[in-house]
Amino acid sequence: MGDNIHAPTVASGPTSGPVQRDWSKLSMPDLMQEKEKIEGELSALSTVLNSHGVTMRSTLTTFDGFPRDDIDIPQVRATRVRMIHLQNDHKQVMQHLEKGLHAHFAQLQQAQASATTNGTSVPSTAPPVAPPISVADASALGTPFAKVNSVEPRSPADQAGLQAGDLVRAFGSVHWLNHERLSKVAEVVQQNEGRAVLVKVSRKEEGGSQTTELELQLTPRRNWGGRGLLGCHLVPL
Template sequence: MGIPMDDIHAPTVASGPTSAPGRNGRDVSSLSLNELFEEKTRLEAELKALSSVLDSHGVTMSTTLTTFDGYPRDDLDIAQIRTTRARIIRLRNDYKDVMTQVEKGVHAHFAQLQQQNATCPTPAATAPATDLPPITTPAIEEATSSQAGIIETPFAKINSVVEGSPAAQAGIKAGDRIRSFGHINWMNHENLTKVAEVVQRNEGNVVLVKLVRQNESGEARDLSLRLVPQRNWGGRGLLGCHLVLV
């Protein structure tokens, strides 16, 4: 359900943005929550920029870089694409590490607040202790809503949609790129097998689908749609659409 990624080599050519000096290999477990959120934002920005590098070449992470007979394609900057892909893979791993620490930090922060309030339930105790890391309210809300550590990179594309199907009724269109399908995203879709599991488990229930859609002028916009997998709609399957990896 997709083309395997080419072997990655890392020639010494520019491939777009690079991390801030000294950040690679840093032990993120030593960072405060606010520093973790800053690192998260930085990684997201760099991943977005690197994704734009691939877009400028008209390729994705899985586009084949060789001809049918095994020769490098002469219409692509193979060196830059491979370097960019390698960088994206490393940054995705860094991002997972950062978000794992964010989740731990947020849980620890609230646990400490609850313990403090339980032992000293006074108005003064409701304020954060001075030894707690300073965390802004938006940062806490962001961590609470995205504890799984998701950067919503599209991982699948809608290849076709059957008229009158559950997918069509939800407003999904051919060409849409899926950012998340329920709790499934680019880090855990496992070649789309987990998407199929979510569909099977949620027959008759609402599944939130986040996607990106391009208009005729090439402008992209984010959408959140409510999809209800169901049978007996007049066609095959529970969705009535075909997904492929991007």
Template sequence: MKRMDNIHAPTVPAGPSSRPLTNGNAKHLSFAELQSKKENLEAELKALGGVLDSHGVNMETPLTTPDGFPRADIDVAQIRTTRSRIIHLKNDYKDLMNIIEKHLHEHFLSIQEADDVGPTSTSNPAIFGDSIPATLEESFAKVNSIVPGSPAESAGLKPGDEIRNFGYVNKSNHDGLKKVAECVQGNEGQRILVKISRRTESSQRQELQLNLTPRRNWGGRGLLGCHILPL
């Protein structure tokens, strides 16, 4: 059996790579088309993960014996090809999510600009009123605490507020609030549209849209100065 020193280096995957996502073509697709591409990538990644599972390996499993020879108990060539395809698709998925994030951010900005033309509250200019479409996303997080003087307080967030949307993040994709952290880090210094539901003194629900701008050097820790918990 021939010893292979570079067995863990991915092979060139069979079939065309979907790397054209990075050449800008996807930027001109509609949101529905972008979402369809996202779902297709997720489905293929899941299928490829199943291929690795069928061999009893993952992306880190050694493919050589302790003395450096290819393992005879697994299909090393297929595993290497599958791993390489997964790496390509994960890069494509990351590129696609960046495009989707920018698409949604621009969409939210256009909504905010339209709202700016209409009447707004003079007591809190960060709140764009409670005239929100009847179809609302289900809340996925709750504001636990706010630090005085923080970006969160400046935006108008209050403890007890329930978050329906945080930029492009909602109940279906927040991934244990990990996507909220990604959205914050990826939009430092930029406005993020946050849709919240707030209980008033009369126990009614008030639906609000707030502008939240993550920033450093506000005098406290983090980019927001608030603590939120998943619901």
């Protein structure tokens, strides 16, 4: 009977506290995993605050200065502290992801700067300069973040040309850095019912190793004969 019904099970996230992690030593895939862990724990902790009917800014005292007796004040305080640590970690991770993107584009520009003259590669004398980039530009890298698990016949997804096995690189404005476990895809779908959404996918050819990059127009709609607005099932990678 000692269980607290306001404390859902929270997956253990990145260590936060007095010992600061050296995010610079992590690879881009590892940083992405840390980002997902942090966002998952923040989401779970938000449900704890919601269960008490409070936010990060809600007062914990009554109008006359006494502690509120309708909430578990120690748990709310502990949850807020943990969320602050996680938010700081998230900011650090995103900064290192942006640095990684800058480095990636610098490498691309360096490769493009090497001109081929009479079959001989002549490197450019000018040092490569990475173009300005933010996390919002990350979709340009096209890293897949979801897989099409199934597509219903005659559904909007089927009519758009989606196939099971396709890897989603962009869904409207959603890409690998901001999909938040596909929750943002659901938002785009709801906000664009009846309007075409650009979906970029990678498709591996049957019986071969070649991959084709496709840009499809998918229009979410109801009453197509099945459930949902798309008629397909996406799973995060």
